[in-house]
Amino acid sequence: MSSNTALRRASMLGTLLLAALFSGLVIASPKPAQPPLHPAVKPLPSDAAVQSQSYVS
Amino acid sequence: MSLEVVARHFDALGSTCELQVVAGSQAALERCEQQVRLAEARFTRFVRDSELSQLNASHGRYTPVSPQMFSMLEAAVWAYQESGGLVNAAVLPALMAAGYDRPFIEGLSQPASVVAVQPAPLVEVLALDRPTRSAAVAPGVALDLGGIAKGFLADQLIDELGDNAVCNLGGDLRLRGGGPEGDGWHIGLCDRSAVALTDGGVATSGVTRRRWGQGMHHLIDPRTGLPARTDLLEVSVVTDCALRGEVYAKCAVLLGAVGGAAFLEARGVHYAMLPAEASRAA
Numbered sequence: 001m002s003s004n005t006a007l008r009r010a011s012m013l014g015t016l017l018l019a020a021l022f023s024g025l026v027i028a029s030p031k032p033a034q035p036p037l038h039p040a041v042k043p044l045p046s047d048a049a050v051q052s053q054s055y056v057s
Numbered sequence: 058m059s060l061e062v063v064a065r066h067f068d069a070l071g072s073t074c075e076l077q078v079v080a081g082s083q084a085a086l087e088r089c090e091q092q093v094r095l096a097e098a099r100f101t102r103f104v105r106d107s108e109l110s111q112l113n114a115s116h117g118r119y120t121p122v123s124p125q126m127f128s129m130l131e132a133a134v135w136a137y138q139e140s141g142g143l144v145n146a147a148v149l150p151a152l153m154a155a156g157y158d159r160p161f162i163e164g165l166s167q168p169a170s171v172v173a174v175q176p177a178p179l180v181e182v183l184a185l186d187r188p189t190r191s192a193a194v195a196p197g198v199a200l201d202l203g204g205i206a207k208g209f210l211a212d213q214l215i216d217e218l219g220d221n222a223v224c225n226l227g228g229d230l231r232l233r234g235g236g237p238e239g240d241g242w243h244i245g246l247c248d249r250s251a252v253a254l255t256d257g258g259v260a261t262s263g264v265t266r267r268r269w270g271q272g273m274h275h276l277i278d279p280r281t282g283l284p285a286r287t288d289l290l291e292v293s294v295v296t297d298c299a300l301r302g303e304v305y306a307k308c309a310v311l312l313g314a315v316g317g318a319a320f321l322e323a324r325g326v327h328y329a330m331l332p333a334e335a336s337r338a339a
Binding site: 040049 | 062072075077223225228229230232236237240241242243244246247249250251252253254255259261262264265266293295327
């Protein structure tokens with residue numbers, strides 16, 4: 001596929017997307033009931049040493 | 058290179074507490090411990106003249122309370138509403154009926170007969186008046202704040218510890234900062250998994266501790282007025298603060314594996330579960 005063809009297709013896709021947006025055809029992705037309350041959690045490897053522990057007391 | 062951590066451990070709130078600060082001082086930790094002890098004296102139901110005991114004995118009269126008690130009672134109302142009634146501070150009569158009528162360390166016994174005592178909706182039996190900073194508890198109702206006190210206090214006290222610290226009160230903890238390694242504090246959860254986070258709270262609830270008699274334990278299900286029957290042993294929740302973690306973890310345990318997972322996933326929090334089968338398989 002030549003670069004000209006690729007550019008034409010990309011342009012056509014962009015035009016279609018814009019047209020869909022303005023005609024209200026694009027369906028918004030479902031949103032959670034409330035935003036994630038803690039998005040910055042990083043799971044650690046199973047052998048990771050911990051500095052503190054949460055537990056039942 | 059790890060940064061130096063200053064730590065302090067002590068027994069309070071019926072459990073072990075742990076304070077850790079990166080590049081901090083023992084003096085700050087001592088001040089924080091002192092605040093934990095003052096709050097314990099205020100919130101305990103086992104001392105006749107504690108602020109909570111006086112409120113419980115006020116027979117429906119409005120009673121002026123300390124700013125900290127007022128905040129705690131507001132937190133109890135929030136917990137009740139946020140949990141759809143599953144976290145209800147008015148469970149004290151049910152706890153007493155189940156045999157939890159003295160500090161756990163003194164030893165509890167199986168009651169002669171197990172009587173279900175369903176708590177009234179908290180919002181119908183606890184009245185708060187902000188202008189006069191007073192509270193009223195309906196006659197015949199008594200509050201137990203043990204279900205939320207540790208998370209509430211951890212959230213309050215983290216400010217005392219600075220920008221890189223952990224305030225772990227009996228397993229319910231609030232933290233902030235990069236920890237000694239700089240990538241966040243590494244926290245172990247109930248299923249032996251671990252997470253790193255730089256700001257938030259972690260709490261674990263369950264039925265594996267504070268057990269006595271024949272299947273009695275401290276986690277009352279307000280829907281039945283009895284110690285909860287659940288297919289979960291423990292749940293840990295990682296979220297924005299310790300109080301929310303405590304409330305959500307308790308909800309999940311009470312709702313069981315399927316309902317609990319749905320509850321937590323709808324709220325977008327990270328969690329770990331220890332199902333009852335895990336102990337049988339081990």
